[in-house]
Amino acid sequence: MTVVSGVRVIAGDRVIDNGFVRVEGDRIAEVGQAAPGSADNVTVVPGFVDIHVHGGGGATFTTGDPDAARTAAAYHRGHGTTTLLASLVTSPPDLMLSATKAFAPLVAEGVLAGVHFEGPYLSQARCGAQNPAYLRHPSLDELTALIDAGEGAVRMVTVAPELPGALDAIKLLVSRGVVAAIGHTDATWEETLAGVEAGATVGTHVFNGMRPPHHRQPGPVFALLGAAPVTCEFVADGVHLHDGTLAFAASVTGPGRAALITDAMAAAGMPDGEYDLGGQGVAVAGGVARLTRDGSIAGSTLTMDAAFRRAAGAGLSLVDASRMASATPAAAIGLGDELGTLRPGLRADLVLLDDALQVTRVMRAGAWV
Incomplete structure (x- = not known):
């Protein structure tokens, strides 16, 4: 299991500040609001x-x-x-x-x-x-x-x-x-x-x-x-x-x-x-x-x-x-x-972007590239 947390998540038509994406295997298991705490200046979008x-x-x-x-x-x-x-x-x-x-x-x-x-x-x-x-x-x-x-x-x-x-x-x-x-x-x-x-x-x-x-x-x-x-x-x-x-x-x-x-x-x-x-x-x-x-x-x-x-x-x-x-x-x-969307059940393709929207990490089918 992999959890990307404390990030801004672009999930369909929603923007979740201080959100998280939980990945199990090659699938997205859950997308939601993280517990209160310090949030990273990172945006997560679908691959x-x-x-x-x-x-x-x-x-x-x-x-x-x-x-x-x-x-x-x-x-x-x-x-x-x-x-x-x-x-x-x-x-x-x-x-x-x-x-x-x-x-x-x-x-x-x-x-x-x-x-x-x-x-x-x-x-x-x-x-x-x-x-x-x-x-x-x-x-x-x-x-x-x-x-x-x-x-x-x-x-x-x-x-x-x-x-x-x-x-x-x-x-x-x-x-x-x-x-x-x-x-x-x-x-x-x-x-x-x-x-x-x-x-x-x-x-x-x-x-x-x-x-x-x-x-x-x-x-x-x-x-x-x-x-x-x-x-x-x-x-x-x-x-x-x-x-x-x-x-x-x-x-x-x-x-x-x-x-x-x-x-x-x-x-x-x-x-x-x-x-x-x-x-x-x-x-x-x-x-x-x-x-x-x-x-x-x-x-x-x-x-x-x-x-x-x-x-x-x-x-x-x-x-x-x-x-x-x-x-x-x-x-x-x-x-x-x-x-194509950060939604439970779909393939876990994630792109992590910094505050300038530059790519910092890429996940494809649940594995970091």
Whole structure:
């Protein structure tokens, strides 16, 4: 049994000053008010859940290398991310299939919560840092082969809904228990909502990689922000989104439909320099990653603890920022009944933060990392 006591606990919609969390085995046993006494200047939040991350600590998920995947997952775990999806970028079919097979054992082991394919069924006009050489129209046969090969490992696929066959692809994904996300899209408002009607429930890094909104042509941004079934991802690094945009968008969706993500690449936690993303050169300067060929933003060097701090600094309450970093993304990928909140019976994933909201300790499944 482990008891973390005399701390400020962010538990769902409650803030418990001088609270405690009791852990038995790998589960939270009790959350409540501690006995009167001296309280530490420590805040406890649920482990962060990153549903869109390409790598970190010098390692990438995008090549399908299991050792690199372990390294990247361990790096982000040190920053409080106790659950993450391995996001792959637009790639040739054989790499997507081999990566799925290579990562399936890591999903079974719990190192990864699943695989996220960001592509290849994306818009040429809005491909961003995705490799245009490998973009293609949705293929039901290819999707079926990937899902079958993963044996439950494939958790989410991002699709541009305006492409030929996209709506059928979304329906197939949903029928197989895979989350369909909308992103890297030049869709109209109507085309976006058709994707939602087909079953899409996540907006991939909303605002980024999609047609910008206009008051006479609202496009995918307004459609996704306003769609009740959709969880909207936001990259809270001050580069992808202005803090005012983040605060406004979260006020539209509410914290229950806003998920903080990192979209981090291998350069997260590493020095500025030259890197690779999906076979394309990336230059990192001042912590900002951009394609060398055209200057497009190429993921980020963000960690979830920094995203949490950024959201709080943008004016969101600690309760809302915590929900956006943990409970909402967990629910978006179907894990809300297992983790993401400090509640008895859920997996004991805890992050201890100092008064500057910097990570001091991380617990995953009842064990200190």
